[in-house]
Amino acid sequence: MKRFDGTKAEREALLQMTTDSLLEFYEQVSEHPIGTIWPQEMIASIVEKFDFETPQAGPEAIQELIENLKQYTIHTPHPNYFGLFNPRPNFPSILADLITAFLNPQLAAWSHAPYAAEIERNLIHQFCTKFGYSSTQQDGTFTSGGAESNLTALICALNQYIPDFNTHGLLKIQQLPRIYCSAESHHSIVKAARSVGLGAYSVIKIPASKDQCIDIPLLTQQIEKDQAAGHLPLMIVGTAGTTGAGAIDDLHAIATLCETHDMWFHVDAAYGGALVLSADKHRYLAGIERSDSITMDIHKWFSVPMGISVFLTANPTILHQAFSVTTAYMPKKGEQPKEIDPYVHSIQWSRRFMGLKLHLPLLLFGWKGYQEVIDGQMEQADLLRQVLIDEGWTVHNETVLPIVCFSHPTLQAKSDQTQKLVDGIVRTGKAWISTYPIGEKLCLRACITNYNTDQKAITDLMNLLKEHLTLQQA
Ligand SMILES: *Cc1c(COP(=O)(O)O)cnc(C)c1O
Numbered sequence: 001m002k003r004f005d006g007t008k009a010e011r012e013a014l015l016q017m018t019t020d021s022l023l024e025f026y027e028q029v030s031e032h033p034i035g036t037i038w039p040q041e042m043i044a045s046i047v048e049k050f051d052f053e054t055p056q057a058g059p060e061a062i063q064e065l066i067e068n069l070k071q072y073t074i075h076t077p078h079p080n081y082f083g084l085f086n087p088r089p090n091f092p093s094i095l096a097d098l099i100t101a102f103l104n105p106q107l108a109a110w111s112h113a114p115y116a117a118e119i120e121r122n123l124i125h126q127f128c129t130k131f132g133y134s135s136t137q138q139d140g141t142f143t144s145g146g147a148e149s150n151l152t153a154l155i156c157a158l159n160q161y162i163p164d165f166n167t168h169g170l171l172k173i174q175q176l177p178r179i180y181c182s183a184e185s186h187h188s189i190v191k192a193a194r195s196v197g198l199g200a201y202s203v204i205k206i207p208a209s210k211d212q213c214i215d216i217p218l219l220t221q222q223i224e225k226d227q228a229a230g231h232l233p234l235m236i237v238g239t240a241g242t243t244g245a246g247a248i249d250d251l252h253a254i255a256t257l258c259e260t261h262d263m264w265f266h267v268d269a270a271y272g273g274a275l276v277l278s279a280d281k282h283r284y285l286a287g288i289e290r291s292d293s294i295t296m297d298i299h300k301w302f303s304v305p306m307g308i309s310v311f312l313t314a315n316p317t318i319l320h321q322a323f324s325v326t327t328a329y330m331p332k333k334g335e336q337p338k339e340i341d342p343y344v345h346s347i348q349w350s351r352r353f354m355g356l357k358l359h360l361p362l363l364l365f366g367w368k369g370y371q372e373v374i375d376g377q378m379e380q381a382d383l384l385r386q387v388l389i390d391e392g393w394t395v396h397n398e399t400v401l402p403i404v405c406f407s408h409p410t411l412q413a414k415s416d417q418t419q420k421l422v423d424g425i426v427r428t429g430k431a432w433i434s435t436y437p438i439g440e441k442l443c444l445r446a447c448i449t450n451y452n453t454d455q456k457a458i459t460d461l462m463n464l465l466k467e468h469l470t471l472q473q474a
Pocket of ligand 1 (some may be wrong): 085144145146147148186188239241242243268269270271297309
């Protein structure tokens with residue numbers, strides 16, 4: 001069917017115009033507005049014009065699509081995006097996604113994509129080793145994101161501690177499994193509990209102490225109380241880098257609790273896990289080597305396009321126990337007992353070659369390149385903190401991660417002034433920040449999530465803050 005391919009000349013023309021337009025964006029994004037707040041009806045009315053009854057010409061369709069995406073998207077690759085953990089993707093990682101789309105390796109079965117599967121296995125091994133797992137006690141898989149990685153962790157914990165979970169699920173359990181995490185933990189933990197049929201009530205959110213970390217004495221009391229009530233304390237999720245304020249839980253204390261009470265110890269290091277590559281700040285992850293499993297997103301601090309996270313575990317058989325199935329249409333194993341089909345270790349079956357967008361940047365920049373970027377972003381955040389303090393703002397969170405939660409003494413605690421100020425800044429399209437509550441206080445939140453965020457970006461932000469604070473006071 002030639003229609004789906006087009007002619008060689010058509011393909012070349014389409015590819016050329018697409019890359020021209022995308023390269024312009026990649027190079028000039030700092031001159032584009034970051035984006036603003038749009039009414040849903042307006043966007044829907046633009047999109048609803050597509051009817052799919054009359055095929056369009058390729059060049060026009062692509063041009064319009066890219067233009068609209070440029071206009072109606074919050075541009076996380078912009079240096080003035082001080083937002084959630086969405087990065088600017090580095091260039092090799094974009095090329096990797098392109099290569100993957102062209103070759104389309106099928107990562108379900110080793111035999112279909114042996115080179116790709118071994119590249120991923122090697123990356124998993126290298127990360128396990130960096131986190132301090134022993135070379136014989138490690139395993140892992142690539143996932144679509146932190147949410148899938150955290151769900152994988154819960155499924156592993158259930159397989160480890162519920163007899164016959166694989167076959168009977170939860171139907172034969174005598175005790176209610178309990179999952180503990182801090183009130184600051186990510187909502188994907190609750191979603192995971194709901195997905196496996198445990199329900200949201202099985203997740204016990206322990207209050208965070210003043211430093212936003214899980215309160216260890218309260219956690220200890222709760223576990224003992226639940227044990228006394230006949231429940232089954234199953235898993236503690238320690239967060240290494242909370243989404244709001246970047247707090248890192250006391251991982252050694254949690255490890256000890258898990259050893260004492262025979263529970264699964266999972267670390268949600270979706271964002272903060274990248275600290276493992278820092279020259280001197282990896283010590284903030286101390287205790288993570290005692291964990292049973294780790295979630296680490298690649299599409300956050302590793303600056304690659306979305307859709308990639310890793311799940312690592314110190315239990316070399318649990319993924320197999322949880323996910324191995326046999327099918328009639330799969331080729332039977334040959335004489336190579338060492339090959340591992342990715343699908344027997346993962347929730348997914350057909351799967352994209354995600355690992356390439358980490359492998360290629362690592363080949364070109366090395367661990368050292370990543371280390372410099374990660375440490376550089378933490379230095380920029382130190383600079384931002386200093387400028388804020390110099391200008392009369394107060395920083396309300398304490399973290400080594402490049403997340404700054406701050407407020408100004410003239411912004412009242414219980415008024416909506418802070419949100420208004422942030423909305424005002426976002427509407428200019430010149431910077432993107434958000435709000436986050438620290439205790440009772442609604443703060444402004446700025447995260448250095450882009451490796452191109454420099455002194456100029458910080459000066460831009462400070463000018464906007466000054467301007468909009470004056471507007472609030474007028
Ligand atoms: C972002 C994040 C998640 C969810 O990860 P996704 O990749 O967005 O699914 C989970 N936990 C923490 C701590 C996060 O920051």
